[in-house]
Amino acid sequence: MHRSRDEIEGETLAAKVASSITDERTMAAWILPPTAIRAAARQQGDEKPARILSAEIEEHVRDPDSGSTLRCDVTLRGKKTAVVAIEMKRPEVADVRDPVMTVDAHKKAASRGLVWYGTCNFKEIALWSTHDGPRPTSPLFVHPLVTDLTHSSKATLKKNRDALGSQWMTFIDRVELLLDEVEANQLERERSAPPQVSDLRDAVHEAAQEAAVRIAEAVQHDQSFHDQIVEILSDQFGVSVKLDPTKPEQLEDDSLQVAEIACFVVATRLMVYTALRASGLRDGRFKLDALDVPARATDPARVAQTLQGFYDHARYHTGDFEVQFTPGPLDDVAFVPSASQAASDVGRRWDSLIRLISDSDWSGPAEYVPGLYESLLDEEHRHATGVHYTPEPVAEIAAAYAIERGNDVVMDPAAGAGTFVSMCVDRKTLLGSSHEQALSETYAVELAEFAASLTGLNLVLANSKADTAYPRVVVSDFFKLAPGGATQLVLPETGKVFMPTQIDAVVGNPPYIRFENISQDERRHIHELLSKVHAEDKIAFPNFTGKADLWAFFVARATQYLRPGGRLAFVLSWSLLSSNYGDAVLSFLGRYFQIDAIIDSKIERFFAAKQNTLLLLARKVDDPGTVANEPNPHIDPEHQIRFVRLKRPVAELVDSTLPRGQRAEDLIDEIFKSGGNASDADDVRWDINLIRQSELVERSDSMTIEDFEQ
Known part of the structure; x- marks a missing residue:
């Protein structure tokens, strides 16, 4: 060819x-x-x-x-x-x-x-x-x-x-x-989770669309209402929402975000009511009327008054749940009057939402509440506020390590939807505590009212048959509370709630927000607070920089609450091991804590944040004394930290056949019995390296207000 x-x-x-x-x-x-x-x-x-x-x-x-x-x-x-x-x-x-x-x-x-x-x-x-x-x-x-x-x-x-x-x-x-x-x-x-979580989100969104119109009108006509909402969003979300009447499209978006949060808070009260009604009918303790609102109502005040009647009805017949059925500022936002007096279908939308809630089973809140919490905020707001749901298996590990006895006093300083505190309550009851006692010894602090309402929902519905249900959920900035100090929470049985002074365990997932991104007033307050504690209690806080995340300050502040021997179990950013301020935190921990383990994963992130995370497990030791730059004599110089790198998903390592709150017991035992290093080289579950604590951390210098970046 x-x-x-x-x-x-x-x-x-x-x-x-x-x-x-x-x-x-x-x-x-x-x-x-x-x-x-x-x-x-x-x-x-x-x-x-x-x-x-x-x-x-x-x-x-x-x-x-x-x-x-x-x-x-x-x-x-x-x-x-x-x-x-x-x-x-x-x-x-x-x-x-x-x-x-x-x-x-x-x-x-x-x-x-x-x-x-x-x-x-x-x-x-x-x-x-x-x-x-x-x-x-x-x-x-x-x-x-x-x-x-x-x-x-x-x-x-x-x-x-x-x-x-x-x-x-x-x-x-x-x-x-x-x-x-x-x-x-x-x-x-999601479909199998009780109840229909996606349907609830859709119904809340429908109610919020109507409320957003009224909110936008009120913002345009009432400066004090505008300022109230801006303050709520700033305090609870750490973001600036202007609600600017001169920018209609942005005002519409901002109003809808506010409306969804407010309507969701109201919905959580109705979920508690529905669960209590079902429980009362089952055991005959009390009988609550079925929820109902006038579907043809066009005045939001009429819907709000109807719901208030149900709240009063529930308090009277149960003799309990005053906290859950006391409306807050976001309830007022959800039912703000229409400035234009225009007719709306507010009754129809709330009737639809109430029918969905009434027809659903709200038992087992731990299965659905965290997902509702994270899905309520869009990606931008979740990133700005550091809101990320920690999966239950990780909370299982934290609770199994931190809680040793049924009467341990526990605190989560940034509770979110209550994953950690509800896990701790379950663990305490497994260790011999009654549900009522476990609630009274578990403190949840949460800045955002909508998240705090979910924490309360999580704790109350964990056992709707209990004689009383007074969870210690404090809506506050953690840095505005003090050990032994009064809170704004008032309970029917005990009156004003005070923060505990000697806590056995601090657990949680503090927010991943740059310290420099919070307001100047908030930064100054934290500076002055830690300086005061340093002067009074001689705690040598880390010399942070302005690049630090807020979680670092949570570690420092939580230390003051823990008794000697008390345990700290925090999910933290990997920055602990890879940044200058992380070195400062490690130095601080090395002076006041015996660090037992730092756990991360080779194959998964613990949650869907934009950064890798780890689990810190540490025990507070006795006061090191006032001699600067000297190692703490109460820490064994040969004490070894276990650096654990998981090679399997956490969900596969905990025993899902056991009751909630007990599933990580064996896992914790095996990790601390392991010889580490070469002895675990062929373990398909993890690699464990042992490093002397004295070799890892540097000793901390005393903190003064000038040490911080203003």
């Missing part, structure tokens, strides 16, 4: 190009266009829009073990986040099942908190579950790419390039099917 000169030269050129391929980057670049083409076609066509929108090459990832930089050859990305990290090798170099590839790829995926990782040699690609570890027994699936490709020099042939592009798009199809399956499972969990 006669070949033209152009064909011969073309083949010669192809051979030269093929012979020049010496690394995977060139070959990996070929899969970028098919990824983008597929995404664009899905967006324009009738098919379901693409979930994977792009592929990126050579993203640099830090190895958490060695600190060196790894190269993630290809990362598949969705709209906002990475989905899969893929290790790319030439076909003549490695098999996709080669442990060398899986170990490297797993490390890259785990460092970024990805669920899946891939290994690819262009002949085929394997997808693996990060949860199965670096040496899994089998992949999720192996997908063919260029089946007869034995050497990278053949990759430039047109048929191979075409096959690669086509099969790569089919591979992405399979990954997206897995994404759909994960999402479907999540929706199924």
